[in-house]
Amino acid sequence: MFGDLERTPRTLLVCDRSSFLDEKNRLSSQVEQLHFNYKVSMLLPECSSAPSHLEAVLNSFNSFYLIRKLPIHELLDKHFLETSVHQGLVSGLSYRTRIDEDNCVALMPNGHLSLSLDKDSFELLGVEGKLSKFNQRTNSRYVVSVDLTDSSLAPGGRGYQRLVTGLRSRLQLKTDFLLSHHPGGGASLQALLSRCDWSEHRPEVRSHALTDLFCPLLTSDLQSCDPHHLLEWLGAVDADVSCENSSSSFLSSLVCPEPKTTMSRALSVSVCGLLSPQDVHRLIQQIRCYLDQPRLESWASLTVHGFVDSPVSWGGDEHGVLRGGENFYSLLMFHDHTYHLHLGTGAHDTCPP
Amino acid sequence: MRRADTKNEPAVYRRVVLKNASPYHYMKICLVLEDESTRLSAVDLKQFIITGLNSLYGEVGAALTFDLLKYDEDSLTALLRVYSRGLVKLWSSLTLLGSYQNQTCAFRVLQVSPFLLALTGNSRELQLD
Numbered sequence: 001m002f003g004d005l006e007r008t009p010r011t012l013l014v015c016d017r018s019s020f021l022d023e024k025n026r027l028s029s030q031v032e033q034l035h036f037n038y039k040v041s042m043l044l045p046e047c048s049s050a051p052s053h054l055e056a057v058l059n060s061f062n063s064f065y066l067i068r069k070l071p072i073h074e075l076l077d078k079h080f081l082e083t084s085v086h087q088g089l090v091s092g093l094s095y096r097t098r099i100d101e102d103n104c105v106a107l108m109p110n111g112h113l114s115l116s117l118d119k120d121s122f123e124l125l126g127v128e129g130k131l132s133k134f135n136q137r138t139n140s141r142y143v144v145s146v147d148l149t150d151s152s153l154a155p156g157g158r159g160y161q162r163l164v165t166g167l168r169s170r171l172q173l174k175t176d177f178l179l180s181h182h183p184g185g186g187a188s189l190q191a192l193l194s195r196c197d198w199s200e201h202r203p204e205v206r207s208h209a210l211t212d213l214f215c216p217l218l219t220s221d222l223q224s225c226d227p228h229h230l231l232e233w234l235g236a237v238d239a240d241v242s243c244e245n246s247s248s249s250f251l252s253s254l255v256c257p258e259p260k261t262t263m264s265r266a267l268s269v270s271v272c273g274l275l276s277p278q279d280v281h282r283l284i285q286q287i288r289c290y291l292d293q294p295r296l297e298s299w300a301s302l303t304v305h306g307f308v309d310s311p312v313s314w315g316g317d318e319h320g321v322l323r324g325g326e327n328f329y330s331l332l333m334f335h336d337h338t339y340h341l342h343l344g345t346g347a348h349d350t351c352p353p
Numbered sequence: 354m355r356r357a358d359t360k361n362e363p364a365v366y367r368r369v370v371l372k373n374a375s376p377y378h379y380m381k382i383c384l385v386l387e388d389e390s391t392r393l394s395a396v397d398l399k400q401f402i403i404t405g406l407n408s409l410y411g412e413v414g415a416a417l418t419f420d421l422l423k424y425d426e427d428s429l430t431a432l433l434r435v436y437s438r439g440l441v442k443l444w445s446s447l448t449l450l451g452s453y454q455n456q457t458c459a460f461r462v463l464q465v466s467p468f469l470l471a472l473t474g475n476s477r478e479l480q481l482d
Contacts, residue, residue, distance in 0.1 A: 013370075013371040014369070017365070018367075039476070041474070066481050228377075231468055235468065235470035238474075239432065239473045242423075250399065251421045252421055252422055253420055303470060303474070305474030324467070326466050328470065
């Protein structure tokens with residue numbers, strides 16, 4: 001009788017195990033494909049303050065712009081397309097729009113513009129699109145995906161005119177927008193920014209020192225720690241949840257996965273904002289340098305969270321929120337250059353790369 | 354018998370895809386009460402949720418084990434952990450719990466995920482103003 005009640009939406013967890021020394025390792029491409037990163041958190045065991053080179057990388061993360069009420073047709077402005085989009089220098093995402101309720105927009109570095117629209121907005125826009133995987137039964141959400149670098153959308157052409165007219169006159173789509181540019185691409189944005197209400201923001205860095213905590217015994221062969229228990233422990237450390245509960249406790253029975261050891265101290269550092277995959281990549285290289293030096297603990301962990309409300313996830317595939325919009329990955333690095341990468345995503349999202 | 358080659362072997366690449374394999378689901382909830390100054394302790398909250406399970410699913414339903422991982426008394430927000438097969442029962446009991454000690458109340462479910470790690474990185478909390 002309760003069979004249906006025990007079902008939950010599909011979730012996927014991909015566990016990759018490889019080494020940085022292996023030429024065929026795909027970590028760079030996996031990191032690059034998650035364009036819109038919200039939070040990066042790092043856990044360094046037996047460490048009380050961030051080493052200077054790591055702090056320098058964190059403070060050098062690119063800043064991003066918040067544009068209030070950006071008319072989306074501005075992203076199709078001829079000058080903006082030629083100087084920024086076609087060069088692959090910008091990317092952006094609508095801010096404070098919920099993908100299960102509102103219209104959301106994403107501009108990827110490769111020039112693809114993805115609009116996730118409700119039924120009325122889609123019909124008003126009048127451009128070809130597909131039914132979203134996330135609302136198939138109710139037919140209430142549509143995805144319009146256009147390649148702004150394609151010749152069919154060259155400024156002046158019919159396809160381009162139709163899209164611009166749709167966004168400017170018929171739908172008049174305006175959302176708050178987060179815009180980020182590659183280093184050196186800042187100048188090309190000035191023309192667009194001069195027409196809008198904008199502010200620049202730096203990613204917020206927070207660090208938190210932890211003392212006397214239980215930690216699972218993490219070795220590079222990782223035979224002993226089940227990936228779900230490991231991710232639960234990492235989540236507990238990040239959320240400041242106690243893992244020291246007795247089995248008779250009324251409130252909680254969460255414990256650290258066995259076999260476990262104790263750590264006298266650890267450092268948890270997090271960065272929030274619109275973060276680019278290139279910055280994440282630089283941070284990974286610096287953590288590898290940090291692990292190269294001889295030290296007490298031989299691992300470090302890095303978790304990267306994608307945006308819940310982004311219309312696209314890995315590699316431009318559609319993303320949505322059914323009950324949870326998780327798209328994140330967690331990288332556990334060891335000093336012998338091996339790593340364990342766990343990529344998690346939710347219902348209807350395609351399998352991470 | 355020849356000894357095995359002791360040269361360092363190239364690193365092994367392994368990829369495992371786990372589908373629906375998470376044993377637990379995690380919920381971030383917030384209790385909204387008619388009288389905003391009411392305070393509950395963690396034990397009170399857990400007991401209250403158990404009474405909700407009881408009223409909807411009976412004694413067997415109330416035996417569903419869930420953990421109150423973290424609780425903030427000031428904002429009345431909590432992190433819960435429940436077995437995946439019990440998620441729907443717990444969530445439906447929270448939805449239908451309507452009164453606490455004669456005042457109306459409501460549970461707001463802020464986020465649900467099979468990964469506790471995903472609950473710590475919710476981009477809907479990004480505040481830039």
